[in-house]
Amino acid sequence: MLWENVVLFFEIMLINIVLSGDNAVVIALASKNLPAAQRKQAIWWGAFGAIGLRVVLTVVAVYVLDIPYIQGIGSLLLLWIAIKLLVDDEGHADVKVATTLGKAVGTIILADFVMSLDNVLAIAAKAQGEIGIIILGIGLSIPIIVWGSNLVVKLLKNFPVLVFLGAGILGYTAGEMFLADTNVSNRLLGDTPHFIIPLVTTVIVIASGVIKKLITPRHS
Incomplete structure (x- = not known):
């Protein structure tokens, strides 16, 4: 049980870090025009607010997922999120650059709220109702993202395997989530071996990323 919780903790941290690459960009942009001292304060208070908000939202989501059919619907949404992580190349030109401490903190918290629904x-x-692990995983990964925002972006760009690994975990989780909603899975799968579903969803996600790389022109 202890080993399972340790693995679950690191999976949650990896998912949160990989899915927060965009948030790291927003944090860097929102505070870049502030003086050094205020920039640190903006990042600190923005991180504090973001942690609290994300923990509350995640705990609420844990209980919402117990409603019949919600997990089935959520599994499809999570599968889409995993695929989007590998194939979406949207930019961040519309991020508002703040000129005051208060505006920077507000921008960071608001952006984290809007962009963290997938997280x-x-x-x-993934957390399987383990509220303590949720809080610990989010609490430790957000400071890594915020304070190392530039480093996080560089790591995700230089080591694409991290993004693929995170997306693969999401794909597998989507399959597990689908199976957990017995109202849906028992009706649709029939005699199909259930263990196949998480493997299929993982392959779909990874294949989407590979196809995206193959059809995207490389720039010298």
């Missing part, structure tokens, strides 16, 4: 669903699905 919330993914972590709630």
Whole structure:
């Protein structure tokens, strides 16, 4: 049980870090025009607010997922999130650059709320109701993202395997989440071996990323 919790903790941290690459960009952009001292304060208070908000949302999501059919629907949404993580190349030109401490903190918290709904669903699905692990995993991974925002972006760019690994975990979790909703899975799967479903969803996600790489022109 202890080993399972340790593995679950690191999976939650990896999911949160991989899915928060965009958040790291927003944090860097939102505070870049502030003086050094205020920039640190903005990052600190922004991180504090983001941690509290994300923990509350995730705990709520854990209980919402117990409602019949919600997990079945959520599994499809999580599968889409995993695929989008590998194939979406949207930029961040519309991020508002703050000129005051208060505006920077507000921008960071608001951006984290809007952009973290995918994180919330993914972590709630993976955590299996372990509220303590949720809080610990989010609490430790967000400071890594915030204070090392530039480093996180560089790591995800230089080591694409981290993104693929995180997306693969999400794909597998989507399959597990689908099976957990017996109202849906028992009706649709029939005699199909259930263990196949998480493997299929993982392959779908990874294949989407590989196809994206193959069809995207490389720039010298």
